[in-house]
Amino acid sequence: MKLQVYTEPPLSVAEQVLREAFSKKRFVTMLCRCSVVYEGRSATILGEGDRLVIVKPDGAVLVHRPRGYSPVNWQPDSQVLEARLDEQDVLVVRSVRAKPREVLEARISRVYLITIAEGMEDHAEFQELMDEAEIRDVLASHPDLIEPGLRVVRVEKRMGRSGYADIYAVDSEGRHVIIEVKRVTAGREAVEQLKRYVDTWRRENPGAPVRGILAAPSITEPAARLLREYGLEFKRIDLKQVRSIASRERRASKQPSLLSFVGRRGEGAQ
Amino acid sequence: MKLQVYTEPPLSVAEQVLREAFSKKRFVTMLCRCSVVYEGRSATILGEGDRLVIVKPDGAVLVHRPRGYSPVNWQPDSQVLEARLDEQDVLVVRSVRAKPREVLEARISRVYLITIAEGMEDHAEFQELMDEAEIRDVLASHPDLIEPGLRVVRVEKRMGRSGYADIYAVDSEGRHVIIEVKRVTAGREAVEQLKRYVDTWRRENPGAPVRGILAAPSITEPAARLLREYGLEFKRIDLKQVRSIASRERRASKQPSLLSFVGRRGEGAQ
DNA sequence: GCCTACATGTCGACA
């Protein structure tokens, strides 16, 4: 990786440096004093202050204030990147995104530092464990975790136009069961989602008995109330248990090497 | 703002620099080669590659890959920040968040650049224009945009436990009208939200006629179908019109200076 | 390209 560093460059120098960096699609970070104007789906104005501005090779732009996780302004990607000196000796960095049409402008009055990185190498795989799909798969292959005697018919079953039911099964008494899985506390929205699937199923299978089960580590009180109102059911999922099954089955089937990383420290979220 | 820049520091130097920066709550950016392990609400593993690591004074941590808007790993805030040299001469940066308990570890094999910023000054106001609240207020003060003869009774009316209806009004025939406002294309979720409010209202006012109107710039086909099914209505909102009214009224009432920024360039979304 | 649902979503407001 090659790196260029410019400390306190005059704005005219910064302008040239940024232009070249943008055209050559470098990875740019800039500590500067700037104000920001954005207009697109919404519109925002941010007064002057010290910020970190990041411009990535793919045109992603991030403006970070000294605090917080979220960028105050950004562009997920941009097609046009410009740097120019304004009439009043302000360095204007302008980023335009085509669809939706969005414009972001940082008006920079002072540059503390610019770094230009060329040839950042990053081809590593990103592995996510315990996302909803994995929980769903564990439950599908161990339906007893939900209810004894449950027989899984299908995972990710399309429910007409309503979307996909996570698990579609038949219970010990032959009733159809639609199961919606959530990896976090289920709120009202999860209940509505399950309700939609059950309604769709009922419409397409008039008269046939069907149950709806919301499977999640927990549920909010209002959501539980709504669930009862709709005649649906809740099944608490023990994430620890699911985790241990998932990691065991991953160990048995997939890349055992990577997994050794996990579980070495920390005992997981409570 | 005071700035320290370290180019290609040995890991032992980087360790000391980071420790001091963390303890003194500096704003840190680091270009480095690292792998990342995260465990908390979920768990992830990221192999080695060149990344930008940001640590903010409040403990926010961001790890950015060369592409894309989203950080690949992060910590919205953290209570514990450590830097230490591992047995195998790897610089480990560990960030622990208390609630929920989440741990992020970057294992750094090489440091290209560290910058430590002290005293970043950023007290500027962030102004958002045309968020849902502003659209709602414009519609509330100009109900004719929704329907002639509409009389607004209340804005942000609490609907039992269901949440808040954006606008609560009475139409020209004396029927109650519940209006849900959306800033963007309304999907199924918006329809269900409105339905919930209308249902709640009906339960608390049995027999009284009530209408539900979804006011949005557009609506997805499935959502429109669902809306009809529920006996609710859709009213298309002309964002341009709302925008011009909002900016006119802002100009008349509030800070006219800031507003001069907006509208100078760009003609709005798409 | 539309639509749906997930996300370590984050964040703010309010009961």
Place this chain on the structure above:
DNA sequence: TGTCGACGTGTAGGC
């Protein structure tokens, strides 16, 4: 603190 809803949500996946 719990719960809810907005967000310029971003992002992946299906059709």
